[in-house]
Amino acid sequence: MRLLSANPETRESPAIGQRAQPWLGTLVSIRVAAEPDLATRAMGAAFDEIGEIHRQMSFHDPASELSRLNTRAHREPQAVSARLRRVLSVSLALAHATGGSFDPTIGRRLVEQGRLPAPAGDASDPDARWHDVALERDGRVRFRRPLWLDLGGIAKGYAVDRAIACLRRQGVASAVVNAGGDLRSFGPPHVVWVRDPADPGRNLPLLEIGNAAVATSAGYFNDHPPHSAIVDPRTGAGLGDDCSVTVCARRAIWADGLTKAVLADPTGSVALLRRLGASAVLLDRNGGRRHLS
Amino acid sequence: MRDPISIFWLAPAALLVGSPVSGTTYLSVEQAQHLLFPEAQMTAHPVTLTAEQAKAIEKASKTRVRERTLKVWSASNGGWFYLDQVIGKHELITYGLALDPAGTVRGIEILDYRETYGGEVRDPKWRAQFVGKRAGSPLQLDVDIVNISGATLSSRNITVGVRRLLATHALVVGKS
Numbered sequence: 001m002r003l004l005s006a007n008p009e010t011r012e013s014p015a016i017g018q019r020a021q022p023w024l025g026t027l028v029s030i031r032v033a034a035e036p037d038l039a040t041r042a043m044g045a046a047f048d049e050i051g052e053i054h055r056q057m058s059f060h061d062p063a064s065e066l067s068r069l070n071t072r073a074h075r076e077p078q079a080v081s082a083r084l085r086r087v088l089s090v091s092l093a094l095a096h097a098t099g100g101s102f103d104p105t106i107g108r109r110l111v112e113q114g115r116l117p118a119p120a121g122d123a124s125d126p127d128a129r130w131h132d133v134a135l136e137r138d139g140r141v142r143f144r145r146p147l148w149l150d151l152g153g154i155a156k157g158y159a160v161d162r163a164i165a166c167l168r169r170q171g172v173a174s175a176v177v178n179a180g181g182d183l184r185s186f187g188p189p190h191v192v193w194v195r196d197p198a199d200p201g202r203n204l205p206l207l208e209i210g211n212a213a214v215a216t217s218a219g220y221f222n223d224h225p226p227h228s229a230i231v232d233p234r235t236g237a238g239l240g241d242d243c244s245v246t247v248c249a250r251r252a253i254w255a256d257g258l259t260k261a262v263l264a265d266p267t268g269s270v271a272l273l274r275r276l277g278a279s280a281v282l283l284d285r286n287g288g289r290r291h292l293s
Numbered sequence: 294m295r296d297p298i299s300i301f302w303l304a305p306a307a308l309l310v311g312s313p314v315s316g317t318t319y320l321s322v323e324q325a326q327h328l329l330f331p332e333a334q335m336t337a338h339p340v341t342l343t344a345e346q347a348k349a350i351e352k353a354s355k356t357r358v359r360e361r362t363l364k365v366w367s368a369s370n371g372g373w374f375y376l377d378q379v380i381g382k383h384e385l386i387t388y389g390l391a392l393d394p395a396g397t398v399r400g401i402e403i404l405d406y407r408e409t410y411g412g413e414v415r416d417p418k419w420r421a422q423f424v425g426k427r428a429g430s431p432l433q434l435d436v437d438i439v440n441i442s443g444a445t446l447s448s449r450n451i452t453v454g455v456r457r458l459l460a461t462h463a464l465v466v467g468k469s
Binding site: 019022023027044178189193195203216248281291 | 299303319320383401408439441442449451
């Protein structure tokens with residue numbers, strides 16, 4: 001028999017702190033296990049980092065770095081921050097690997113559907129695709145045609161990765177960061193729930209993670225009917241109206257981007273999932289469940 | 294990589310059960326004030342809007358004023374703290390807005406988040422049944438927002454609420 005008080009984990013487990021702030025068009029919540037002063041400092045630093053990413057990558061804010069690209073990069077190459085360059089580089093790698101079922105030039109379709117405001121200046125070329133975005137050797141970004149980048153399908157994942165790195169550096173014992181469904185954690189295993197596609201007001205215990213990232217995409221909360229919440233960049237067609245896809249990967253930026261690729265082409269995504277050490281589950285409205293990789 | 298990836302897909306049997314979201318309390322009013330104004334003393338500054346003021350705020354912010362009694366604090370450094378609530382189709386969010394002395398946004402903290410749909414009460418027996426599914430330490434089955442992956446609601450309601458409070462500050466409170 002073991003006495004509870006004799007368990008060092010119980011006796012020494014630090015306090016839990018949690019906070020949430022609105023960023024990147026969603027609620028970002030952070031939970032850490034740390035002494036109160038450290039928890040406050042660490043969560044403050046993590047939210048500062050997320051706020052910085054929001055300011056750099058906002059499509060809505062005409063003063064963001066992303067908006068500067070969207071209005072000027074087809075005229076002359078633009079210098080960008082290391083953060084934006086990293087997100088663009090992962091976006092283009094995913095676009096290449098998925099044959100464009102993930103494509104950061106999706107801004108044009110979302111503007112057409114009235115879901116994003118049209119940026120100032122030249123309109124996006126309707127034929128522009130991800131391969132019209134060039135990352136120059138000198139670090140600058142150039143568009144081969146006028147186009148509108150939107151990083152809404154991947155920036156939240158990146159922000160979660162950066163926040164987790166920040167919390168680790170600060171020395172908290174364990175943490176979970178969740179930005180509107182893109183989640184990453186380190187520390188002891190915990191259950192991650194996903195919404196039931198048949199009834200998004202309910203949650204299902206889907207997996208247990210320790211050090212890993214999970215992202216779920218689905219169409220059930222749609223602010224813009226009759227358009228779908230998620231759009232296939234190749235065709236403009238709606239995706240995920242009656243199912244959800246959850247991807248588990250080492251990094252949240254991969255998990256976030258991969259959910260869209262899996263929704264667009266589940267079978268075709270298996271090789272890429274395997275290459276990145278990721279796995280995915282599709283849930284449908286009838287309780288069906290399909291594992292990929 | 295510092296740590297190997299650690300994941301475990303739960304058995305489909307576990308998917309027969311689901312939990313409604315209740316929500317999460319993040320901070321008390323005092324905690325939020327302390328985070329947003331760590332160095333300042335806060336003084337309650339009660340304000341009740343007249344019908345005309347409410348109308349002017351609605352016009353300026355293009356949003357409805359549901360509550361004319363405001364919860365406002367002034368900070369000893371000249372800043373302001375507003376406690377407000379937004380009610381969406383599916384959620385109820387209590388948040389704090391901090392303004393610096395010039396009336397620009399200094400920070401926003403969520404105090405409480407509730408989802409107002411779902412809400413079906415489940416038989417507690419299902420938990421016991423689920424906990425036994427895996428060898429090793431018992432699973433933590435607390436559901437709060439931080440543990441849910443999947444399309445969350447947008448923060449649009451908060452954006453609209455902040456717009457209303459900024460109009461309130463510009464037209465009424467910051468003028469007094």
